[in-house]
Amino acid sequence: MAVYTEVDDDDLGALLAHYDIGTAVACKGIAEGVENSNYLLSTTTGNFILTLYEKRVKVEDLPYFVGLMEHLAAKGVACPTPVKDRSGNVLHQVAGRPAAIVSFLQGVSPRRASAQHCAGVGGALAKLHVASADFPLWRENALSVAGWRPLFESCRARADEVKPGLAAELSRELDSLEASWPRLGESRSLPAGVIHADLFPDNVFFLDGRVSGIIDFYFACNDYFVYDLAIALNAWCFEADGAFNVTKARLLLQHYRAGRTVTESELFSLPLFARGAALRFLLTRLYDWLNQVPGALVKPKDPLEYLRKLKFHQQVLGPSAYGLEL
Amino acid sequence: MAVYTEVDDDDLGALLAHYDIGTAVACKGIAEGVENSNYLLSTTTGNFILTLYEKRVKVEDLPYFVGLMEHLAAKGVACPTPVKDRSGNVLHQVAGRPAAIVSFLQGVSPRRASAQHCAGVGGALAKLHVASADFPLWRENALSVAGWRPLFESCRARADEVKPGLAAELSRELDSLEASWPRLGESRSLPAGVIHADLFPDNVFFLDGRVSGIIDFYFACNDYFVYDLAIALNAWCFEADGAFNVTKARLLLQHYRAGRTVTESELFSLPLFARGAALRFLLTRLYDWLNQVPGALVKPKDPLEYLRKLKFHQQVLGPSAYGLEL
Numbered sequence: 034m035a036v037y038t039e040v041d042d043d044d045l046g047a048l049l050a051h052y053d054i055g056t057a058v059a060c061k062g063i064a065e066g067v068e069n070s071n072y073l074l075s076t077t078t079g080n081f082i083l084t085l086y087e088k089r090v091k092v093e094d095l096p097y098f099v100g101l102m103e104h105l106a107a108k109g110v111a112c113p114t115p116v117k118d119r120s121g122n123v124l125h126q127v128a129g130r131p132a133a134i135v136s137f138l139q140g141v142s143p144r145r146a147s148a149q150h151c152a153g154v155g156g157a158l159a160k161l162h163v164a165s166a167d168f169p170l171w172r173e174n175a176l177s178v179a180g181w182r183p184l185f186e187s188c189r190a191r192a193d194e195v196k197p198g199l200a201a202e203l204s205r206e207l208d209s210l211e212a213s214w215p216r217l218g219e220s221r222s223l224p225a226g227v228i229h230a231d232l233f234p235d236n237v238f239f240l241d242g243r244v245s246g247i248i249d250f251y252f253a254c255n256d257y258f259v260y261d262l263a264i265a266l267n268a269w270c271f272e273a274d275g276a277f278n279v280t281k282a283r284l285l286l287q288h289y290r291a292g293r294t295v296t297e298s299e300l301f302s303l304p305l306f307a308r309g310a311a312l313r314f315l316l317t318r319l320y321d322w323l324n325q326v327p328g329a330l331v332k333p334k335d336p337l338e339y340l341r342k343l344k345f346h347q348q349v350l351g352p353s354a355y356g357l358e359l
Numbered sequence: 360m361a362v363y364t365e366v367d368d369d370d371l372g373a374l375l376a377h378y379d380i381g382t383a384v385a386c387k388g389i390a391e392g393v394e395n396s397n398y399l400l401s402t403t404t405g406n407f408i409l410t411l412y413e414k415r416v417k418v419e420d421l422p423y424f425v426g427l428m429e430h431l432a433a434k435g436v437a438c439p440t441p442v443k444d445r446s447g448n449v450l451h452q453v454a455g456r457p458a459a460i461v462s463f464l465q466g467v468s469p470r471r472a473s474a475q476h477c478a479g480v481g482g483a484l485a486k487l488h489v490a491s492a493d494f495p496l497w498r499e500n501a502l503s504v505a506g507w508r509p510l511f512e513s514c515r516a517r518a519d520e521v522k523p524g525l526a527a528e529l530s531r532e533l534d535s536l537e538a539s540w541p542r543l544g545e546s547r548s549l550p551a552g553v554i555h556a557d558l559f560p561d562n563v564f565f566l567d568g569r570v571s572g573i574i575d576f577y578f579a580c581n582d583y584f585v586y587d588l589a590i591a592l593n594a595w596c597f598e599a600d601g602a603f604n605v606t607k608a609r610l611l612l613q614h615y616r617a618g619r620t621v622t623e624s625e626l627f628s629l630p631l632f633a634r635g636a637a638l639r640f641l642l643t644r645l646y647d648w649l650n651q652v653p654g655a656l657v658k659p660k661d662p663l664e665y666l667r668k669l670k671f672h673q674q675v676l677g678p679s680a681y682g683l684e685l
Contacts, residue, residue, distance in 0.1 A: 041471065059564070061389040062389060063389050063399065073387055139385050139401070141367065143367055143368065240384065
């Protein structure tokens with residue numbers, strides 16, 4: 034839920050003067066993307082999305098994000114396409130923030146992910162991984178294993194406010210994961226490339242039951258593909274009551290494997306990556322929970338949802354628990 | 360800033376099956392309207408607004424609000440037009456809430472109100488008052504003088520947390536206003552009718568410098584026209600630093616008077632109504648400030664902004680302070 038910076042008609046007029054997309058007829062802040070301010074911009078030629086990049090997004094990362102969307106869109110991945118102004122530029126300043134206009138994607142995010150949605154997401158994620166193979170830029174994943182300890186340390190003292198014993202539990206898990214996590218590039222059988230890194234249901238649109246768009250590339254980075262798959266498993270395959278839905282997982286993984294050849298190492302390492310992904314969202318949610326700004330527009334999400342997911346993955350011994358056949 | 364209830368593709372499919380406006384191609388929660396959840400709904404035939412009525416809006420008031428929009432739109436006032444389904448119904452249930460689809464209005468709300476905006480608002484408000492003269496329904500104003508004391512009593516004990524001495528100050532002001540406020544219907548020279556009662560800049564759209572739409576009729580009620588004018592003066596004619604801008608007020612009032620004949624009693628009572636309007640927003644903001652829900656999506660507005668406005672109106676002795684000529 035976003036919209037932090039307000040945009041008025043003067044800002045819009047000045048911005049659109051650079052483009053050949055008509056004049057503004059409406060501009061509404063939309064509840065999309067947590068990191069940035071997003072507007073549905075209607076012009077005399079159609080609908081667009083205007084994004085203002087807020088402070089949590091580093092300006093030096095913008096060429097990666099914008100370039101990636103251009104690259105993927107050119108390869109036929111359904112994602113927002115940055116719109117170029119008359120001089121070929123994509124980034125502008127609006128109301129004091131860096132900003133870009135991107136294409137408007139049709140579709141609706143599912144409120145409850147169905148098995149059919151999970152199948153679609155698996156296929157779309159594979160397509161994204163394959164299509165980004167020749168994307169030339171590189172961005173480190175700030176929220177992979179190296180980023181977890183500083184995040185944990187900043188929450189450690191107050192973690193037990195959320196649940197007694199949580200600090201000790203997280204400390205043990207972090208020790209295990211640090212000891213077991215493969216260094217990037219170390220293994221040839223764990224392929225890496227561009228990952229979305231935040232493929233939650235709010236970031237995927239469907240139309241007539243099929244994926245019609247993937248949005249919010251502002252966590253995208255270079256990391257193991259299987260880490261992205263593990264994030265998606267966590268985000269899509271648990272029920273509201275906390276139960277893991279193996280049918281959904283099987284469909285997600287089957288459709289992923291139909292689009293990209295997965296190695297046996299990736300399959301066997303899935304429990305490890307699923308634990309890592311659960312810990313990553315547990316830690317960022319815990320941080321946001323403990324650092325709530327009074328009156329903030331963003332409702333923090335329950336960190337303990339990810340503690341329950343973590344506990345599920347801790348008792349998984351092999352890929353068949355995720356519905357996988359080797 | 361809204362969006363409390365989430366809508367998914369199943370909800371949309373079920374809803375749109377009643378209408379002849381095509382199928383959904385996108386539906387985005389928008390930051391519009393504080394009381395309700397609003398969605399920008401794109402269908403195969405165009406853009407619409409889908410509103411889900413949240414708990415603060417009483418179901419029994421919906422025919423008044425929806426009927427008023429229909430009435431005004433039919434008279435050429437630029438406001439959302441409720442869309443009828445194939446059976447002629449406007450109200451439906453979506454995700455457990457009453458809901459309506461209304462037309463999409465072009466235009467953008469001003470972030471900073473200019474003198475030109477104030478002129479436009481004055482004209483539009485007069486049009487609204489004139490056009491609603493023969494609207495047959497009646498709704499009491501829950502936030503006129505009779506509603507202020509219960510609101511004050513619920514805040515009294517904690518008012519000084521916001522500013523020392525505030526409780527005593529509000530108590531004195533409330534006593535004065537209750538003693539001086541004319542009973543509705545008591546005076547023939549203070550005409551009453553349907554008022555918008557919340558005509559703030561976020562509720563007015565402009566296109567090419569002209570008013571293109573008025574939205575959010577969910578405080579509309581029957582009350583003195585001059586009370587609506589006083590609310591607009593408070594909402595549009597103060598600068599960010601708290602200074603009253605008499606040029607803006609003069610333009611707002613001049614353009615209002617060009618559209619509706621204002622009585623001398625209305626002009627002379629404007630200081631009284633302006634104080635009442637300032638107190639009304641001061642009290643509701645104070646209530647919201649003292650009753651913040653942790654993690655709520657709505658950022659409470661500063662009640663003391665309206666204390667400063669109230670103090671301005673307290674020292675006004677006659678209508679010329681608002682730029683009015685008799």
